[in-house]
Amino acid sequence: MKISIVGTGYVGLVTGTCFAETGINVTCVDIDENKIKNLKQAIIPIYEPGLETLVKKNLEKQRLSFTTSLKDSIDQTDVVFIAVGTPPGEDGSADLSHVLNVAREIGKNMTHHLVVVTKSTVPIGTSVKVKAAIRDELEKRGAQIPFDVASNPEFLKEGNAIEDFLKPDRIVVGVENEKAQSIMSKLYKPFVLNNHPILFMDIPSAELTKYAANAMLATKISFINDIANLCELVGADINMVRKGIGTDSRIGNKFIYAGAGYGGSCFPKDVKAIIKTAEKNNYPLRLLQAVEAINDDQKKVLVNKVKNHFKDDLKGKTFAIWGLAFKPNTDDMREAPSRVIIRHLLDAGAKVNAYDPVATHEAQTIFGDEITYGKDPYDVLIEADALLLVTEWPEFRMPNFKVMEKLMKSKVIFDGRNIYDPMEINENGFDYYGIGRKS
Numbered sequence: 001m002k003i004s005i006v007g008t009g010y011v012g013l014v015t016g017t018c019f020a021e022t023g024i025n026v027t028c029v030d031i032d033e034n035k036i037k038n039l040k041q042a043i044i045p046i047y048e049p050g051l052e053t054l055v056k057k058n059l060e061k062q063r064l065s066f067t068t069s070l071k072d073s074i075d076q077t078d079v080v081f082i083a084v085g086t087p088p089g090e091d092g093s094a095d096l097s098h099v100l101n102v103a104r105e106i107g108k109n110m111t112h113h114l115v116v117v118t119k120s121t122v123p124i125g126t127s128v129k130v131k132a133a134i135r136d137e138l139e140k141r142g143a144q145i146p147f148d149v150a151s152n153p154e155f156l157k158e159g160n161a162i163e164d165f166l167k168p169d170r171i172v173v174g175v176e177n178e179k180a181q182s183i184m185s186k187l188y189k190p191f192v193l194n195n196h197p198i199l200f201m202d203i204p205s206a207e208l209t210k211y212a213a214n215a216m217l218a219t220k221i222s223f224i225n226d227i228a229n230l231c232e233l234v235g236a237d238i239n240m241v242r243k244g245i246g247t248d249s250r251i252g253n254k255f256i257y258a259g260a261g262y263g264g265s266c267f268p269k270d271v272k273a274i275i276k277t278a279e280k281n282n283y284p285l286r287l288l289q290a291v292e293a294i295n296d297d298q299k300k301v302l303v304n305k306v307k308n309h310f311k312d313d314l315k316g317k318t319f320a321i322w323g324l325a326f327k328p329n330t331d332d333m334r335e336a337p338s339r340v341i342i343r344h345l346l347d348a349g350a351k352v353n354a355y356d357p358v359a360t361h362e363a364q365t366i367f368g369d370e371i372t373y374g375k376d377p378y379d380v381l382i383e384a385d386a387l388l389l390v391t392e393w394p395e396f397r398m399p400n401f402k403v404m405e406k407l408m409k410s411k412v413i414f415d416g417r418n419i420y421d422p423m424e425i426n427e428n429g430f431d432y433y434g435i436g437r438k439s
């Protein structure tokens with residue numbers, strides 16, 4: 001079997017590499033010549049644990065190749081995945097121009113039957129548009145080549161993408177006929193061996209499943225953050241409440257960790273997009289509107305605690321930030337709570353010294369020299385009036401309080417991810433503020 005993946009972003013690159021891992025022949029296509037040049041040497045543009053090693057290995061085994069020519073890539077291919085970006089348009093709905101351009105290119109260049117699979121996160125109804133774009137180009141050429149469309153949303157988590165792809169909770173595929181189902185079934189066979197289910201369904205259901213999954217997870221997070229804020233008012237501890245509810249198997253113990261709000265390229269974008277789709281159908285999704293509003297407020301909770309502690313006088317004060325990425329194991333800062341927190345601190349006249357194990361470079365493109373960047377966690381604590389823990393990287397979990405005490409001007413910790421034990425922090429002479437906990 002031979003497949004092509006168009007778009008070597010996060011999703012495309014992980015998908016192509018993991019399919020190559022099963023022994024099939026994969027060609028990844030991108031219009032960015034520089035990116036392709038680098039990928040041919042296993043230089044990858046993103047930070048994703050394990051990905052570089054797998055790219056290198058599959059390049060060497062000649063199962064994975066990279067090209068800028070879509071035309072060449074689909075020669076003798078059975079399946080083409082469209083995995084290009086769908087950035088939010090001005091009104092929050094996904095911009096489909098890249099997806100549809102690829103569909104047109106496929107229509108212009110295909111010579112035999114193909115299954116064209118949409119892998120990008122796209123609004124319900126996109127496969128119909130993809131199909132129309134391909135058909136349109138075929139008609140222009142006067143060509144009568146059969147093809148099928150399918151929808152195969154991804155559920156990868158950044159930082160854990162390889163594992164998620166190789167051992168999926170489930171694979172969702174929307175198809176229109178038996179032929180496409182049988183080809184997709186064959187392609188995914190290596191991944192469903194150990195009881196990982198593959199769920200075939202109609203295309204609109206597959207497209208909506210992706211949004212519904214992310215919206216449900218975002219809802220869990222905003223729910224727990226809302227309850228955390230209530231905990232503070234009534235003297236309860238969110239960690240206790242989390243355990244209390246999470247042990248109910250109907251609720252489950254995952255994705256109910258209170259914190260500084262959800263970020264990343266997916267939840268904020270997808271919640272907006274599903275709200276937009278519903279609006280277009282005259283059905284306002286009131287619950288998800290609230291989920292979004294709660295999250296916007298939650299990103300400010302930590303900074304509000306800082307303001308309260310320092311009686312609204314942050315001018316000239318120095319704050320150390322641990323963690324800039326929207327979550328650990330990634331350098332991605334899209335919609336990261338750190339961006340909102342740092343901006344508010346700067347606007348209030350404070351100085352910010354930040355450290356992140358991998359996202360410093362990314363932060364420089366956002367904040368430039370408005371803030372300073374440390375080489376290690378302790379570097380940024382020098383003369384700091386407080387520490388704000390924003391991303392729960394493992395290396396922040398067991399800090400050396402003796403060293404911290406010597407470096408910091410005042411001993412205060414704002415724990416935006418509830419990773420510390422308040423008692424231990426207090427015993428070491430620090431003031432502690434968490435999310436939804438007694439300080």
Ligand code: UGA
Binds near residue numbers: 257258
């Ligand atoms: C998310 C989904 O988890 C994936 O299944 C999906 O494929 C992906 O979006 C996508 O649509 O591409 P990702 O954005 O990589 O994956 O990150 P998550 O691990 O889901 O975390 C998202 C945010 O929620 C982070 O800011 C994290 O800190 C926050 N979060 C997560 C919480 O605040 N509390 C929790 O309990 C869990």
